[in-house]
Amino acid sequence: MMGAGAVAGAGALAACGGVAGGGASNSALRYAFWGNNVRQTNYQKAFDLMAEQNEELALTVEFAEYSAFQERMTTQMAAGNVADIFWIPSAQVMTYYANGLYRPLDQVESLDLSDYSESDLQDFLLDGGHNTMPFGIFVPVIRYNATFVQEDGVDWPDSWDWDGFAEFAKEYSAEHQDRWAVAYAADADLPFEGWLRQHGEQLWSEDGRIGYTQEGLESWFAWWEDLRGAGATPSIGEQDGVGASWEDVGDRCLAWFSNSNHIVDDATMFPEHEFALSHLPVDPSAPAGHQFLYFPRQAIYSGSSDENAERAGEVFNFTTGDVEMLKIVGLTMGAPVNPRVAQEYAEFASPTETAMLEIVTEDREADRSPRFEAPPGSSTWRTVMTRVLEEITLGSSSIPDAAASMIAEIEQGIDRAASGEESS
Structure with missing residues (x-):
């Protein structure tokens, strides 16, 4: 099988179990998803409510941490024993598609799509078919500490360009010795994709290859190295790695490049601070349609009974x-994909949820050029990126060498998958 990976051990299966909503487990649908214990508890409560409304919809929950979830899926794919409904890790969307895991949703008469416009439904397609169903929307953002903005008398504009933000970040950090302007976030995948699209490139191409040039990748690395070298970000040690630790430096950084949904959980860690969102900086030469939406997706297993x-x-x-x-599970998995539900939820959303809903709505209403999912064999690209960023920040590799190494390794994985070899 293409992109199957290594077989998971029994430990990956230990997080499975439980019937949500009562009912006999032998007649319950199997529902597989990932997250932490809070998410598991909240979804259990929501599924109990669903089963109260329709006792035929009791679910056998198969839950795991993100990595263990993917290992379990590999095992189940090999055995032809996948859950009836399963969440799809972003790097596995096209790998699972290549393995025939998705039931075409136009074959599912019970699915109600009446709330969605034709443009919405076009956004959901994979390879021209409606075979997965998004259940949230993320967009790349700058999250900023509105409390610091007020305390420091910062004039936070409605929009930035990249050079303007970098200049501001250096000046701010020089003037505030106890804070940094922004956490180092060259590993932030959605902001990286936003940078590429603004510079006329893509993360992935329509034909399932890398969609950016070495020069495009180098420019992203160089922008962050300029900030880090000027002291506008924490050092890698101060923020506990290339991927900044929110717990360690979240209350000492004015801004943070991330996904829109992250504000929901992260804001609760520092309740004495108010956080807000703004769009990414925009390059003056950015092409029309550079905005994009990321959809966390779920699917119905092709092997399930009718x-x-x-x-x-x-x-x-x-x-x-x-x-x-x-109302039970919250918006940790992004803004509601259903536009009617998004409007209904806005009536009781928290301030941070409201900020997320507003910024997602703005990008959803913008004209957008197509976006393509990660191809089979590319599932480890984030790990590769983190490693080459570590080499850059440690001084053991130059930016050009690191960029070339990253592209070569990712391309090798895609080539192995395309040839039918087992990919990592």
């Missing part, structure tokens, strides 16, 4: 179309 597929469609109606579901 009866289970129809019940799974009703579960999708609940998880994406019922605001009561989101």
Whole structure:
């Protein structure tokens, strides 16, 4: 199988179990997803509510941490024993597609798509088919500490360009010895993708290859190295690695490049601070349509029975179309993909949730050029990127050498998958 990876050990399966909503487990749909214990508890409560409304929709929950979830999926794919409904890790969207895991959703009569426009439905397509269902929306953002902005008398503009933000960051950090302007975040995948699209490139191409040049990658690395070298970011040691630790430096950085949904959980760690969101800086020469939406996706297993597929469609109606579901689980997985539910949720959203909903709505309403998912064999690209960034920040590799190494390793994985070899 293409992109199957190594077989998971028994430890990856230990997080499975439990029937959400009561009912007999032998008739329950299997629902597989990932997260932490809080998410598991909240989703259990939501599924209990769903089962109260329709006892035929009881779910057998298969839950795991993100990496263990993917290992379990590898095992289940090999055995032809995948859950009826499963979440799809971003790097595995096209790998699972290549392995035939998705049931076409136009075959599921119970699935209600009446709240979505034609443009919405076009956004959801993979390879021209509606075979997965998004259940949230992320966009790349700058999260900033509005409390610091007020305390320091900062004039935070409605929009930045990249050079203007860099100049501001250096000046701010020079004037505030106890704070940094921004955490080092060259590993932030959605902001990186935003940078590429603004510079006329893509993260992935339509034909399943790397969509950017070495020069494009180098320019991203160089922008961050300029900030780090000027002391506008914490050192890698101070922020506990290339991927900054929010717990360690979140209350000492004015700004943070991240995904829009991260504000929901992260803001709770420092309740004495108020946080807000703004769009990424925009390059003056950015092409029209550079904005994009990232969808966390779920699918119905192609091997499920027709009866289970129809019940799974009703579960999708609940998880994406019922605001009561989101009142329980919150918006940690992004803004609601259903536009009606997004409007309904806005009536009782918290200030941080409101900030996320507003910025996602703005990008959703913008004209956008197509975006393509990660191809089979590329699932470790973030790990590769982190490693070459460590080499750059340690001084053991130059930016050109690191960029070339990253591209070569990712291309090798894609080539192995395309040839039918096992990929990592």
